[in-house]
Amino acid sequence: MDHDDDLRDGPHPGRPDGLLDRLRAGLPADALITDPDVTVSYGRDMASFCAAGTPAVVVLPRTVEQVRHVMRTATELRVPVVPQGARTGLSGAANASDGCIVLSLVKMDRILEISPVDRIAVVEPGVVNADLSRAVAGHGLTYPPDPSSWEQCTIGGNIGTASGGLCCVKYGVTAEYVLGLDVVLADGRLLTTGRRTAKGVAGYDLTRLFVGSEGSLGVVVKAVLALKPKPPERLVLAAEFPSAAAACAAICSIMERGHTPSLLELMDRTTIRAVNAMTRMGLPETTEALLLAGFDTPHAAADLAAVGELCTAAGATEVVPADTPAESELLLQARRTALPALETLKPATMIDDVCVPRSALGAMLDGTAAIAEKYGLTIGVCAHAGDGNAHPVVCFDHHDPDESRRARESFDAIMALGLELGGTITGEHGVGVLKKEWLARELGPVGLELQRGIKRTFDPLGILNPGKLF
Template identity: 80%
Template sequence: MSSTLVDRLRAGLPDGAVVTDPAITASYANDMASFCPAEPPAVVVLPRTAEEVQHVMRTATELRVPVVPQGARSGLSGAANTSADCIALSLVKMDRILEVNPVDRIAVVEPGVINADLSKAVLAEGLFYPPDPSSWEMCTIGGNIGTASGGLCCVKYGVTAEYVLGLEVVLADGRLMSTGRRTAKGVAGYDLTRLFVGSEGSLGIVVKAVLALRPAPPPQLVLAAEFDSVRAAGAAVCEIMSGGHVPSMLELMDRTTVRAVNSFAQMGLPESTEALLIAAFDTADPAADLAAVGALCEAGGASQVVPAEDQAESELLLQARRLSLTALEQVKGTTMIDDVCVPRSRLGDLMEGVEAIAGKHALTIGVVAHAGDGNTHPTVCFDAADPEESRRARESFDEIMALGLELGGTITGEHGVGVLKKEWLARELGPVGLEMQRAVKQAFDPLNLLNPGKLF
């Protein structure tokens, strides 16, 4: 590590903001993805202001040092992984909610704000910030913006990109740029705000965000429907959506996931089911909506349909769904969580295909899905200490992505590309698309200092 780099960083940052202790810097090396290379960074920087981020980027540009922006490092693609020559720029201390405006229905926040903290803060004002990734109690708004993350309620309310109105971004050379607006409408110039959403820290560093809010909806009620095949459950999803219903949540758990949740948390879910569909409504009359969807499920072959009678039962079912990925981690100790999104009409094909891939490779692969928008999370469970099983895990992961593209889908619906899916991004975009993406990167970051080696 260069003493010049550390001295220059410390010259413009407060005491404690620059960390060089190897025991600490090593803990910033990676996010939660498997099979993604990482090395401890040369130095970790923890700024508290936009001006401090600007100082870091000016120093990095002058010394030609790569910078990896980080949030809570809860990501699943290796986008926050560092190299030995880089600065890990952790934004977790920029965690202020600067404004909640009920009239304009916006919140202005720094990137280190925890998703759940924002949700609670705006709810106190009668407002609602919809994007709710499964990691919402730990993930940051900056990380959500970087990966264009979604969550359980996307089927009705949409994803992060639809709620980011404006940004303040520190560019690679240290300049501060504002994009977007505070207004409900605005079409002045290219939509650079959307360009930064999902860019995984490769174009600039978000230091402030203007987020759209909605009025808080009524409490939701939940229904669970058991099916004897994932094909039947997928068909029921199609009937629900084509019937004009607008659930606030429509989630699907396969047999493997249900059993994992029961083993992990003793939830008492029906282990005899092959697929458990969970639907929720936050409408004025959720019971009526659940009854209509329940009838569609029964007509589609559901063996049992159980609507929750109150909020407590609803929360129990939602907790079971939120625990899915954590529970699957306990099966073998390590997981690779895929993020393939397909058209809703192909959901049954994808889940059957994953089951065949699991059998082919003699692996446990659980599937949990945001069924309402076709975003599936096939989760490969394996023993990382077993080289042969690890090899099969990686092969199965790639086969699932290939299947997703074959079905007209995409390699990632909300987790991002990072390191894990670089090769697959090139396949999805094609040579012309990839060339244009690289041209955008070159325009914003000509020295390739921001999160190099990610995306492509």
């Protein structure tokens, strides 16, 4: 493939004069893509209803020095830069802006170190989550954060959006596993934050500041990640409930009794039917809610039995424990395919990401069902139930203006409901473009002012991922 549409750096709509020449001075030829038929494919992530611009150039660096060169060039010419990973995000955080440099980190994909003694991995940002998990498993270790897109998403993208996953209820989210970072700042300086030790409290925690910053403060080029010992193989049970309220009562009972499941996932009837239609798995379509509970403890079968009793007491009509890890994996595959399955119901979807206190999850699901009825839309819900993190998926026809309007209004209504219930507008997908207005509502004027001040400190010219978050 020819990466350059024009070897001369002449006038080009949206491209500052001299940009390509400056970039070429510190980059190999195959690191630059200017063909508009190719660059357009880097324009957006997987979010709906999010504006995206046309990049001037796409850069695929392989070294830290190449990233620094890009940022120095961008600062000199005042060109915006949009860092990207695999573009599996759901908030528009990786969407290009007009005339920007798209800085795709996918070629920086080396696992630099795995230390079983220190229980850390040192990786570049383009490492795919699942590849890291498989690599550390060979050392008897695990990297717990496992977003549903773990076979495609990158560690850099996970850090940018503070990703979660199915096992967060026991093991926590990405932020709890990032010990240190190397970050290229807007002006090209290289900043090292954090540590590789088990403990450390030297200075402000800049590492946590970058986690979830969506590429707006700097470009992550290396990460030191904490690892855990590989747990025993997981066993999972499936419990059917006649209502979302009954399922949520079981969830509250499980957590109140002190159980620590490695996952606790929920799918509503709409989601179950969508999964069946796509996979032919034969999940029970007559149930209103299906709860999946998993344990990776030495006594997983006993833990499942105890949780099964709590589910029955809460009103479960059937409780089916898996006998083997292979059967458990089949159940988890149903949950992992929930979002792709819902996407088959209509030409377009909007995937919400509202997190509420666990005790309010039942009200969140019932309220979402009422919103679906009010707006005459199909809204399926799957949830990381142990965290109270619900993913209502609004299914609609984007070719129908009225249905598109109702979809957007229902999406906003769901976020408003989450805040009313004491929750947050995003548990793991980030703000990006999609939820900018709602971030301001959640933070309030003082919080927003301080966050904008932090942005100015790290990026005084406002060239890093402009138009996102605020």
